[in-house]
Amino acid sequence: MILRRLPRFRAPDPAFLNWVIVVLSVLACALLSLARLPGTQLADVGVNWLMIWVVSWSVRRSLLQGAIAGLILGLLQDALTASQPSHVVSLVIVGLVTALLQKQRYIQEDFISVALIVFAMAVLTETVFALQLTFMVQDSDLATVAAATGDFSLGDSLLDAESGAQTDPGWVQQAGYTPVEIWSRHQRVALSSAIVSSLWAPLIAYPLNLWWEWLDRSQELPR
Amino acid sequence: MLYHWWNQYWSKALLVAAFVSLAWFLRQTNGALLQEVFYGITQPLRLNTAPPAEQLSDARTLELQERLLELQAQNQQLQTTLGEVNEAEAGSIPAPIIGRAANQWWQHVIIGRGKGDGIKVGSPVQAAGGVVGYVIQVTTHTSKVLLISDPRSSVGAMLTRTRTQGYVRGTATDQLEMRFFEKDLTVTPGDVVVTSSSSTLFAPGQPIGIIQSVDQQASPVPVARVKLNAPISKLEWVTVYPAKAVKIENQAEAVEDATAPSALVGS
Incomplete structure (x- = not known):
């Protein structure tokens, strides 16, 4: 190989290449989660690509590394959707739990076991998010957008609230999921997301693991 | 250490x-x-760059469309008599849907038109069938549209038959939940729901859906289920209309309109 013949460049090169691969694969996952490719949807629920990436990363790393990956990708998913409630919580938990599984000790390392972990983590992710929806504010950012643009009352609720107040003040309520809706939707979302994500998990996990294995063997694993 | x-x-x-x-x-x-990166990468993959031609599914649709045209013409005439100008039709922008929300809970889409095409935050978005949502964020080439089916979205609505005012909230399905401002109603399944005259976002009278069921006992106000006209999960192209730009000082005026809708209609 070329790397062997150029010993001076051998040390920094794979480490740098590793970061390039890491950044590009995260970007690919982020963009894939915006697209709804044919075959990646089950009952209108798409694949959770960023969660698959966090699992692929964390299966062979420490708790701290798993948590950091969850933090960064959680912020990214917030950027792609809405920041309240934040996806950081669920992805950090996924990173920690996956790293805790100590995969190399208990489960054989192949893409079937990665798919199994992804299945469980998808259910965990959606459950944590449903809990957040139940107990936390649901995206007050929409109001911030309205305030920033100034002229609008975004969402029709403000104007209607004033007009309705004179006849019957009882109806005024915060827009967002009601707890009943959250938990009936949670069943469907958790199951569909788990099935579809675990089916597509090898697409991300397999090449990445192959690369990290090669890197592992060729030198000490960069963190 | x-x-x-x-x-x-x-x-x-x-x-x-x-x-x-x-x-x-x-x-x-x-x-x-x-x-923006997503827009740039998927740009060469989008083969059909023109909006699809008007499709007519069956004779019933055709009949309804003709009836609608007739009513629109009548409506325009009445509005001219009243001195109201309908600005909603001018300057509409067709836009392809290029992406969807990156999680399973929020219902928004990313469209391939943005600031550069004259889209502003608050612009109403419609598709074949009626209202689908409004713009909540714009970048140079893309915008984010909050769908009417998102639980965070609430849009002022009314019934065409009785002019009863209320608002619709999404439930993340193809059904909306409509809450009314009044307690005793004569709502029946099959009533047509359109955007309210007190809406800050939409031009009044844009079709939304049809009442499927009513719960008169719901507290504190009756709640109805509304079936959306537009196929919200299968959208490919939408039309963005110019933002209505209701200024804050205009709100007082609009509120007066809303509190006396029957008087307006009666006159």
Whole structure:
């Protein structure tokens, strides 16, 4: 190989290449989660690509590394959707739990076991998010957008609230999921997301693991 | 101790800090940069760059459309008599849907038209069948549209038959939940729901859906289920209309209109 013949460049090169691969694969996952490719949807629920990436990363790393990956990708998913409630919580938990599984000790390392972990983590992710929806504010950012643009009352609720107040003040309520809706939707979302994500998990996990294995063997694993 | 740690891990710590701050920046800008990158990458993949021609599904649709045209003409005449100008039709922009929400809970779409095409935050968005949502964020080439089926979205609505005012909220399905302002109603399944005259976002009278069931006993006000006209989960092209731009000082005026809808209609 070329790397062997150029010993001076051998040390920094794979480490740098590793970061390039890491950044590009995260970007690919982020963009894939915006697209709804044919075959990646089950009952209108798409694949959770960023969660698959966090699992692929964390299966062979420490708790701290798993948590950091969850933090960064959680912020990214917030950027792609809405920041309240934040996806950081669920992805950090996924990173920690996956790293805790100590995969190399208990489960054989192949893409079937990665798919199994992804299945469980998808259910965990959606459950944590449903809990957040139940107990936390649901995206007050929409109001911030309205305030920033100034002229609008975004969402029709403000104007209607004033007009309705004179006849019957009882109806005024915060827009967002009601707890009943959250938990009936949670069943469907958790199951569909788990099935579809675990089916597509090898697409991300397999090449990445192959690369990290090669890197592992060729030198000490960069963190 | 700390010094040793720093000597050993400084490059990794800096790298992690850089990644976290980059991700934080993207989050604070609502992923505008990612949306633009997505637009750029998927641009060559979008083969049909023109909106589809008007499709007529069956004779019933045709009949209804003709009836609608007749009513629109009548409506226009009445509005001219009343001195109201309908500005909603001018300057509409057809836009392809290029992406959807990156999680399973929020219902928004990314469309391939943005600031450069004259889209503003608050612009109403419609598709074949009626209202589908409104713009909540714009970048240079893309915009984010909050669908009417998102639980965070609430849009002022009314019944065409009785002019009863209320508002519709999404339930993340193809059904909406409509709450009324009044207690005793004569709502029946089959009633047509359109945007309210007190809506700050939409021109009045844009079709939304049809009442499927009514719960008169719901507290504190009756609740109805509304079936959406537009196929919200299968949208490919939408039309963006210019933002209505209701200024804050105009609200008082609009509120007066809303409180006396029957008087308006009666006159």
